[in-house]
Amino acid sequence: MDSGRLLRLPPSVFDNVNTDLILAAKFLRVDESDLGRYAFDGVIEGFAERAATHPVLLAGENFGCGSSREQAPKALIRAGVRMILAQSYGYIFFRNAINLGLLVLRYSDRERAAALETGGEVVVKNGGATLVGPGGHELALAPLGPPVTTILAAGGLMAALKAGLL
């Protein structure tokens, strides 16, 4: 999955989004299949409904900081998120997302990213080095290297380990 409609996170939840905001502790025991409806509960109204039709999240710095709870990326995946674009990530969230097969990409040009609005169709090109948005608007991405690419290609860490790829 390397294209889709964009969902820009609101300004108050754009930078330093922690995993408590993505999935509050009170939902940690919820069945995995039901997690999607609790993503950003009480933080972004109607998030799950919006993500279902807008599977590409756009955030700023330090997305997914804080707690190691893997239920946070799982909740995003269950809500329909297929790709995240951010300037940087909490390191545990980044690893968790990759391990679960969720594409997490980095950009550095915040000004160019500012032109990307919710609803716009975006596509990843040039082997993951460029994001192309509406009107041909381009945003440079930091390419992912191994073993991240190996894990993603396998569909996640356990699948990659099972296949003897790591």
Place this chain on the structure above:
Amino acid sequence: MTKDSLTRRILEAATGGPVAEGAIVSVPVDRIMAHDGSTPVVAATLERYGITELRGAERMVVVFDHFFPATTEQEANLHTKSRQFAAKYGIPVFSGEGICHHVLANRGLVMPGGVLVGGDSHTCINGAFGCLAIGLGATDVAGCLASGHLWLQMPDVVAVRLSGCLPAGVMAQDIALAVMERLTVRGALGQVIEFHGPGVAGLSMAQRMTISGFAVEAGALSGLFACDDTCRIWLAERGADLDRAAVVSPLPGDVSADVEIDLSRLVPVVAISPSPDKVVSLANATPEPVHQAFIGSCVGGHFADLQAAAAVLHGGRIAPGIRLFVAPSSDAALKAALSAGVVATLVEAGAVILPPGCGACLGRYGTLGEAETCLSTQNRNFIGRAGAKTARLHLASPVTVARAALTGTIPSVRGAS
């Protein structure tokens, strides 16, 4: 020329060769930890993929701390599931001994110069013992358990130089928050914070653990101290493996520092809701009514923390309408506090003692209601962290929290929104 660092020394010892800047390495893990929150997810992940050969099983321990004792049937069932998983692979389960990171340290299961991973973001605490202690999510823990290895990119290092002696009334939490103020919540993103300098020698292991325990709040993988005599003696008393302690001896010469902290100039501070880097000094604060005071968590429930709080509360009584919860970090901290009369002092002052464990840090006990305010010795104060999203959670040292419990007000910033 590559930069010398404790992180580099550990990774080069683990891989048996030089490690270039930014290189991807696969390192054997010396210890794997999961708690009652992460173990069921680790178990389910391995089951889903039908992986039953666990090369890391002998190095794994499970600790119940996040919801022990269980408060719901579902939690009790999760404990059962964790016990069954552990029994199947001969993995020890420790319960009733307190917070996982403290149990690892108290049982001598940390190893200076080695690599430790844990299914908890505050695993960085055990960097205090000179081991590269890294918090991971459940699938990564499952991967380490299955393969015995962890892949990671050689991280950059943020060097913090500590000098001087801490003034009376200023505590390790104040040091940690001073570092947070300097680094911010993303100042060490994906890096390792290393603490060096002449100020380190005077810090107890408990103080170092508190400082290391904030590393992930600045985005870091770990918060590393060298293993000096204080560290060696502490670990030798607990039977820890010191075979590789020389790998993380204090670095020769004076390390060039990214951040300089003169401990003698530090003052008591508070980190204002909702971010651990929103730090202000008490001198610049105005009173704000408090509903709950919490002394505990992995960075605020050491015996020394309880003792310092008791010294403030001795002979006094908490303010009407306020509740004070105290959760020792470990059974060892509780036992020491009982022997020293600290528990009696706290209870006489009106404190409620919670079981050793994570306590009110994530709202399992002492959940915060709508629009309530709490002053806590914990390391994280995100929105909704310990209860209602409208609750305010501020961070400070045990001395500051105890003072607030007596007066019923907590320091807040004049004119802040």
